[in-house]
Amino acid sequence: MVKITYIDSFGEARTIEAQEGATVMENAIRNAIPEITAECGGGCACATCHVYVGEKWVGRTGKASDQEEDMLDFAYKVQPNSRLSCQIKVTPDLDGLVVTTPDRQG
Amino acid sequence: MRESITTDVVIVGAGPAGLFAVFELGLLDINAHLIDILPMPGGQCAELYPEKPIYDIPGFQKLSGQELVDALLRQIKPFHPSFHYGELVEALEVLGSAEAPSFRIRTSGGPSFECKAVIVAAGGGSFQPKKPPIAGIEAYEGTSVFYAVRKIEDFRGKHVVIVGGGDSALDWTLNLQPAAKHLTLVHRRDDFRAAPHSVKAMRELAAAGRIDLRLGQIAALTGEAGELSCVTLKDATGGSHEIPCQRLIPFFGLTMKLGPVAGWGLNLHENLVPVDAGTFETNVPGIFAIGDINHYPGKLKLILCGFHEGALAAQKVYHYVYPGKRLTFQYTTSSTSLQKKLGVT
Numbered sequence: 001m002v003k004i005t006y007i008d009s010f011g012e013a014r015t016i017e018a019q020e021g022a023t024v025m026e027n028a029i030r031n032a033i034p035e036i037t038a039e040c041g042g043g044c045a046c047a048t049c050h051v052y053v054g055e056k057w058v059g060r061t062g063k064a065s066d067q068e069e070d071m072l073d074f075a076y077k078v079q080p081n082s083r084l085s086c087q088i089k090v091t092p093d094l095d096g097l098v099v100t101t102p103d104r105q106g
Numbered sequence: 107m108r109e110s111i112t113t114d115v116v117i118v119g120a121g122p123a124g125l126f127a128v129f130e131l132g133l134l135d136i137n138a139h140l141i142d143i144l145p146m147p148g149g150q151c152a153e154l155y156p157e158k159p160i161y162d163i164p165g166f167q168k169l170s171g172q173e174l175v176d177a178l179l180r181q182i183k184p185f186h187p188s189f190h191y192g193e194l195v196e197a198l199e200v201l202g203s204a205e206a207p208s209f210r211i212r213t214s215g216g217p218s219f220e221c222k223a224v225i226v227a228a229g230g231g232s233f234q235p236k237k238p239p240i241a242g243i244e245a246y247e248g249t250s251v252f253y254a255v256r257k258i259e260d261f262r263g264k265h266v267v268i269v270g271g272g273d274s275a276l277d278w279t280l281n282l283q284p285a286a287k288h289l290t291l292v293h294r295r296d297d298f299r300a301a302p303h304s305v306k307a308m309r310e311l312a313a314a315g316r317i318d319l320r321l322g323q324i325a326a327l328t329g330e331a332g333e334l335s336c337v338t339l340k341d342a343t344g345g346s347h348e349i350p351c352q353r354l355i356p357f358f359g360l361t362m363k364l365g366p367v368a369g370w371g372l373n374l375h376e377n378l379v380p381v382d383a384g385t386f387e388t389n390v391p392g393i394f395a396i397g398d399i400n401h402y403p404g405k406l407k408l409i410l411c412g413f414h415e416g417a418l419a420a421q422k423v424y425h426y427v428y429p430g431k432r433l434t435f436q437y438t439t440s441s442t443s444l445q446k447k448l449g450v451t
Contacts, residue, residue: 039230039362045154045158073271073293078294080342103239106359
């Protein structure tokens with residue numbers, strides 16, 4: 001079972017058992033994780049599921065695609081470890097993944 | 107004087123639910139005008155996911171958001187709906203009585219409407235510009251901070267800062283540069299998703315020193331009494347830079363906000379409009395709500411539910427448009443009168 005920890009902008013951590021194959025965004029919504037809006041429902045079309053990937057994990061989650069980078073232009077406080085969580089698929093390799101949510105999704 | 111249009115029904119929102127409602131109303135000889143804040147039909151399907159496949163439209167194994175919109179437009183063509191794009195419905199006034207309601211609708215810049223029923227098919231609300239979360243930005247909105255350009259004159263002779271990397275940001279950089287005293291384009295990275303020819307034109311202006319291109323994000327605003335004087339740019343290495351700025355135009359795309367719907371006297375439940383699940387009428391007789399914006403026990407935010415809701419709402423709308431007239435239910439497969447309306451006989 002793959003575990004993901006979401007840390008909200010107040011610093012509160014919530015760890016869930018994630019479903020493999022689904023995205024980090026979908027797992028968040030399914031588990032009622034706050035601060036992830038996902039307005040477009042996972043279409044890489046809105047930048048409201050913005051997360052900061054924990055430094056240790058940046059290598060494993062990979063880089064944002066060109067389309068994702070374009071959408072990140074619509075996010076706020078974008079950092080080098082910014083990703084859209086709808087574009088990160090959960091794999092066994094990501095067991096223990098930690099992501100932090102920004103204080104605003106737009 | 108703005109034009110005033112009299113019609114049977116005004117549909118607020120030209121997404122899939124609003125478009126299909128035109129069909130169901132049309133079969134009952136009810137005319138409709140559609141109003142949408144976006145510049146095109148389709149709502150979220152067109153704005154958020156035109157190329158994304160949808161798998162749960164009955165009868166279609168798979169079709170894209172735009173394909174669905176195009177198919178709906180073809181389907182409702184026989185009913186000649188009138189579209190009013192780029193307009194926000196600002197006010198909805200109830201004129202008649204509960205038994206014979208009528209409504210007056212005022213839009214942001216277009217015509218006003220008088221109608222016998224209103225169908226709110228506004229999805230998640232209206233698409234409005236996203237506001238960057240910069241502390242104190244509200245104090246400058248409308249005086250120094252603008253989310254769209256209405257009059258170039260507002261920017262003439264000013265220090266202008268535009269934020270963004272898409273077509274809006276680049277187009278206005280090119281258009282405002284001649285009028286502005288000085289223009290700075292701020293973007294978070296040195297890649298622009300705008301059309302290549304405008305990116306090229308922008309880079310030429312920057313190379314010639316006629317605009318400044320700065321990479322980073324706006325972190326703070328300085329000014330007083332609604333008048334900006336400078337903005338603080340934070341670059342990728344954490345360095346801070348002050349840029350003189352009297353006019354700031356952030357382009358961060360669109361988001362859905364319930365907007366003026368909240369002021370129409372409708373009951374609201376967590377930003378959704380409760381309806382009777384048999385008629386999809388709201389607490390105000392003559393105002394209906396269909397699609398993602400409504401709420402009733404068992405509600406699912408599916409396009410197919412929006413279609414169903416439009417069909418049922420049309421039955422009740424009929425009685426407001428044709429009071430006292432009996433409505434006989436007919437099938438498009440067998441009714442020659444329906445087929446005549448569809449232009450297929």
